[in-house]
Structure formats: C-alpha cells, structure tokens
Amino acid sequence: MKSSYNSHIKRIVLGLLIFAVVGFVAKMVLTPKSFGKYGPYRADAIDEEANQEIRHMTNASCLSCHPYEANIHLTGLHKTISCEFCHGPYADHVKAGKVYGKLPVKKKEEIKVLCLRCHNKAIQARPGEVIKTVIMPEHLEEQKVKVSHTCDQCHHVHAPLKYINRAKKIVGIKEKS
Amino acid sequence: MGEPEAKLDKERRAFIKKVLNGTIAGSLLLVIPMPMGAATPEVPEQIPGIRGKKWDMFDQRFAFIVDITRCIGCGSCCVADRREFNVPDGYYRTWVERYLKDFDDEVYVDSPHGGFDGYQSPRTDIEVEVRDTFFVPKLCNMCKEPPCVQVCPVGATFKTPDGFVLVDRERCVGCAYCIQACPYSARYLDPVTRTAEKCTWCYHRVRKGLLPACVTVCPTGARKFGDLNDKNSEVYKLLHEHEVLTVLKKDMGTYPALYYKGLRREVV
Numbered sequence: 001m002k003s004s005y006n007s008h009i010k011r012i013v014l015g016l017l018i019f020a021v022v023g024f025v026a027k028m029v030l031t032p033k034s035f036g037k038y039g040p041y042r043a044d045a046i047d048e049e050a051n052q053e054i055r056h057m058t059n060a061s062c063l064s065c066h067p068y069e070a071n072i073h074l075t076g077l078h079k080t081i082s083c084e085f086c087h088g089p090y091a092d093h094v095k096a097g098k099v100y101g102k103l104p105v106k107k108k109e110e111i112k113v114l115c116l117r118c119h120n121k122a123i124q125a126r127p128g129e130v131i132k133t134v135i136m137p138e139h140l141e142e143q144k145v146k147v148s149h150t151c152d153q154c155h156h157v158h159a160p161l162k163y164i165n166r167a168k169k170i171v172g173i174k175e176k177s
Numbered sequence: 178m179g180e181p182e183a184k185l186d187k188e189r190r191a192f193i194k195k196v197l198n199g200t201i202a203g204s205l206l207l208v209i210p211m212p213m214g215a216a217t218p219e220v221p222e223q224i225p226g227i228r229g230k231k232w233d234m235f236d237q238r239f240a241f242i243v244d245i246t247r248c249i250g251c252g253s254c255c256v257a258d259r260r261e262f263n264v265p266d267g268y269y270r271t272w273v274e275r276y277l278k279d280f281d282d283e284v285y286v287d288s289p290h291g292g293f294d295g296y297q298s299p300r301t302d303i304e305v306e307v308r309d310t311f312f313v314p315k316l317c318n319m320c321k322e323p324p325c326v327q328v329c330p331v332g333a334t335f336k337t338p339d340g341f342v343l344v345d346r347e348r349c350v351g352c353a354y355c356i357q358a359c360p361y362s363a364r365y366l367d368p369v370t371r372t373a374e375k376c377t378w379c380y381h382r383v384r385k386g387l388l389p390a391c392v393t394v395c396p397t398g399a400r401k402f403g404d405l406n407d408k409n410s411e412v413y414k415l416l417h418e419h420e421v422l423t424v425l426k427k428d429m430g431t432y433p434a435l436y437y438k439g440l441r442r443e444v445v
Contacts, residue, residue, distance in 0.1 A: 032348070038234070041335035045345035052381035055261045056390045061220045083395035085253045089260045117249040117295035118396065124299075125275075125310040126249045130397050 055091035056084050069158060076159020086114060086157075106157075108150050111138075115151040190211070191287045223393070224404055227386035237339035238405035239434065240412045241378060241389075242422070243314050246439040247399040250275060250312035252295040254391035259293065261379065261390040269293075270376040271316040271391055279305040284443045313444050314400065316391070317342065317363040317376035318425060318433035325355035325364065325375075334373065340434060341380050346372045355381060360429045385408060 037043035062083040063070035082091060097112040106114055111134060118126075121133035137147045145154070156162040193198045207273075214413045222228050250273055258264065258271045273292030277285040277300060285303055296312070326334050332385035333348035334355050349372035356364045356373060366376045383402075387393070392402045403412035415438065416422065424433045439443070 016371075035332075038338050039335060041332040042345050042348060045335075045343065045347065048345075049377060049380050050384040052260075054382055054385065054387065056257055056382075056393060057220055058223065058387070058393060071309050078396075080398070081396045082257070083251065084260075085256060085394045085396075113297070116297060118249055120297065122299050123296050123310075124307065125248060125312055127246065130247050131249050172196050 053091065054080075055089045057090040059083050061090060062087075072156065072162065073158040076156070076162060078158055078160060111152050111157065112150050115155075185293075185331060188294065193413040193419040219354065220404075222386040223388040224383065224402075226387050226404065226407060227384070232329070232384060233340075236406070239319075239340060239378070239383065240405050240416060241316070241319070241402065242401040242412050242415055242438055243316075243435065244399045244438040245311055245313055245444075247397045248273070248312040249397055250292065250296040250307075250313055251396065252292040252315060253394045253396060255291055255293045256347075257390040257394040258376075265368055265405045266373075268368070268372065269373070270363075270365075271314065274313045274315060275300070276311050276313060276441075277303070277307050280308050311441070313437070313440075315361065315363070316435065317378065318361050318431065319378060320431035320433050322431050324358040324360065324429070324431060328358040329355040330354065341378060343376060343377055343380060344373050346360045349373050360426050360431065365368070 032042050032044075034043040035041065036048075042090075059073075059082060063073065069083075073083075086106060087093075090099050093103045094100060116136065118131055119133050120126075121135045126133050140147050140149055143154070151157075154164065253275060254271055255269070255273060258269075262270060264270055271291075271292040272288055273296075274286055274288045274298060275292075277287075279285075283305070285300070285305075288299060292312075292314075299307075319340065319342055321336075321340075323334075323336055326336050326342060329335075330352065331348050331350055332340065333345045333350070335345070336342050349369040351366060351373065353366050353373065356366060358373075362374055366372070367374045379387070379391075382389055388402050391402075392400045401411050401415070403410035403414070405413050407413060416436070421439055422436045424436055425440075426445065
C-alpha cells in the first residue's frame with residue numbers, strides 16, 4: 001500500500017481516538033458509582049457509615065422494660081451512670097424487640113473493682129464537687145465494718161445512699177454539715 | 178335424656194371458666210403495672226431536631242467539647258467505644274491519658290491499656306512527689322483542614338459536607354499514609370480488614386439523633402457533643418461564653434472541631 005501524503009496524520013488521529021475511547025470506557029467502568037457527588041470520594045460510603053448497627057442505646061430504653069430498677073436508679077446519686085457501662089451493650093441483650101442474650105450482673109470482687117474505677121481517692125484528679133472518693137481499706141475501718149466487706153453490702157449499686165439514708169432516718173442521725 | 182343435659186353442663190362449665198379467667202386476668206392487669214413498650218422500646222432523641230427531617234448534608238455543624246476539669250478517668254468512654262465498634266484489643270478509637278506533674282514542673286504521661294480498665298491505682302514506676310494530676314480523653318479532632326484526607330492517594334478518607342472525617346473501607350488500600358499524617362494519632366490500621374480505622378464521632382448514631390456512645394455513657398458529663406445550629410444546645414452556649422476552650426496543636430493549622438475545656442499547656 002502506497003502511503004498518501006497525509007497518512008501519518010490519519011494514523012496519529014486514529015491512535016488518539018482509540019486512546020480517548022479506551023480511556024473513557026475504562027474511566028466509566030473503573031470509577032465507582034456516586035464517586036464525585038460531593039468530592040473526590042465515594043458518596044455512598046457516607047450512607048454505609050450512617051447505616052452501621054447501633055449497639056448502645058440510652059438509659060431510657062433500658063429502664064422502659066425494667067421499671068423496678070428504674071425506680072431505684074433514677075432516684076439515686078448514680079442516675080447519671082449508664083446502664084450499659086456495667087451491664088453491657090443493649091444490642092447484646094435485645095434484638096428486633098426480643099430478648100436475645102443475658103447480660104452479666106457483676107458480683108462481689110468485681111463490684112469492688114468496678115466501684116474503685118471512679119471512687120478511688122488514691123488517684124488524684126478527682127475533684128470533690130464531681131465525685132465522692134474514698135481510700136480503701138481506710139474507709140471500711142472508719143465505718144467500723146470488716147475489711148473483707150464489698151461495697152454493695154452497704155451501698156445499693158443503683159442508689160448508693162439508699163440504705164444509708166434509710167438507716168440514718170431510723171436511728172435518727174442528723175446529717176453532718 | 179342425659180346427653181343434652183351433659184352438653185349443657187359442659188358448655189356452662191366452659192363459660193364460667195372463661196368468665197373467671199377473664200376477670201382474674203383483667204384485675205391482674207390493673208394491679209400489676211406491665212412493662213410498657215416491651216416490644217418496641219422508645220429511644221428518646223438525644224440531639225433535638227434530627228429525627229423526622231431530611232438530613233441536609235450542607236447545613237450541619239457539630240462540635241465536641243471535652244471538659245477535662247470533670248474527667249475522673251473511669252474509662253467508661255473507652256469501654257463503650259470498644260463495644261460499639263467491636264474494636265480489637267490493643268487498638269483505640271478513643272483513649273484517656275493521665276498527666277502527672279511534679280514540683281519541678283516535669284510532666285509524666287501514661288495511658289495503660291488506653292484507659293480501658295480505668296485507673297485503679299496511682300502510678301508506681303516514677304519516684305517523684307506528684308503535685309498535680311489530670312486526665313485527658315483523646316479522640317478524633319474532626320479537623321476542618323484534615324491532613325489525613327490530603328494524603329490519601331485513593332480518596333478513601335474524606336471530609337463529608339456535614340463536617341465528619343470518615344473512611345471508606347471499600348476503597349482503602351491500607352497504605353497507612355493517613356495514620357502517619359494525623360497529628361493526633363487518632364488512626365490505626367485494623368488488623369483484620371487491613372484498612373484504616375478511626376473515631377467517627379459515632380456518625381451512625383448522630384444521624385439517628387443519638388449522642389456518640391462515649392458521650393452517652395460519661396457519668397460526669399465531661400464529654401459533650403451537640404449541634405451548633407441549635408442555639409439552646411450546651412456546646413453552643415459553652416462556645417459562646419467566656420470559657421477557657423482550646424484546641425490541640427493549633428499551630429498545625431488543622432482547625433479541629435474538638436475543643437477542650439480547662440486544657441493546660443502541657444497537653445499535646
């Protein structure tokens with residue numbers, strides 16, 4: 001085939017055209033859907049993140065099925081504490097409105113460890129107006145009880161001063177100011 | 178002739194039984210308070226004005242405030258965070274640091290297990306007289322100019338128009354550039370999926386009107402989260418009052434949306 005005077009231009013244009021078409025098709029195929037809707041990323045990833053499973057609910061959702069605990073918890077000093085912190089997340093207990101698993105209830109030594117997470121005076125940086133702190137075992141000695149006592153033998157875990165206030169009322173002790 | 182009588186007898190018995198059962202059950206219902214909504218527990222809206230409205234991607238402003246004067250280092254936030262996202266052991270989306278200062282103004286920082294077990298005992302590995310100590314919870318700063326987004330080569334991490342910095346797990350190739358770029362060390366590489374992970378301020382909860390998990394469980398109110406478009410929200414009021422509010426590493430030019438109340442200059 002005899003090459004005409006402009007065949008090299010034709011070849012270059014054809015080459016560029018093929019490059020453009022292949023490039024365009026590749027871009028169409030390889031770019032994920034919703035890419036570039038808000039910026040150089042996949043906009044669907046936002047919805048994926050938003051639709052993740054919620055595992056923690058609120059205290060209100062726990063207490064709506066546990067009215068007995070609600071009565072105690074909401075009247076005590078521990079009302080700001082989340083149920084799910086001590087007992088575990090809602091999602092491990094209820095699924096689609098049905099009870100699905102049992103959540104553990106802390107006992108004995110575990111309770112002591114749990115209480116001292118917040119109430120240990122040995123850790124400074126716990127301001128008195130935020131939290132009452134004690135030193136163990138001095139607190140037990142001061143209150144004249146056995147050193148082997150666990151916290152929940154005197155303090156109700158949901159309302160720490162429940163029994164103590166009741167006892168004070170019976171005995172007739174006035175609050176120290 | 179005995180048959181119809183017997184039949185009548187049975188019917189009468191069944192009828193009496195039914196009536197009795199009905200009355201007993203009815204009176205019991207009146208006496209015993211039934212747990213309300215046992216099938217579908219009501220979850221009250223924690224951030225007002227989000228539910229029942231279409232989410233406007235371009236008209237959202239949120240802020241997070243950590244009040245370190247109220248933090249007692251109980252580690253509830255770390256526990257809740259780990260449970261909410263099933264974070265593998267040894268990795269932290271949020272953590273609590275303990276700062277100690279001695280009389281020579283030397284600073285000692287530690288964070289055993291990221292504060293996950295709480296702070297049960299004082300620090301024993303240093304032999305100095307401690308003058309001052311405080312806790313600093315850390316999490317993603319949700320920068321307005323996020324360095325992690327700048328360095329991502331595949332567009333897998335991005336800042337949404339509503340102000341959250343998120344990770345696209347499908348696109349992430351696990352190169353870990355963002356982990357090095359983050360000035361706050363808020364990111365880690367998930368050992369299972371080999372993709373970058375970070376605190377999202379519980380984006381999935383916020384979109385449904387709930388507070389982030391760590392804010393929900395904080396017993397002292399040291400962590401606060403809220404809508405800045407809502408002038409009645411606590412964060413709006415705090416940000417517009419004369420409060421000591423600072424951000425971390427201001428000189429990095431990242432403009433975080435996470436503010437610390439009562440932060441001290443030692444904290445980095």
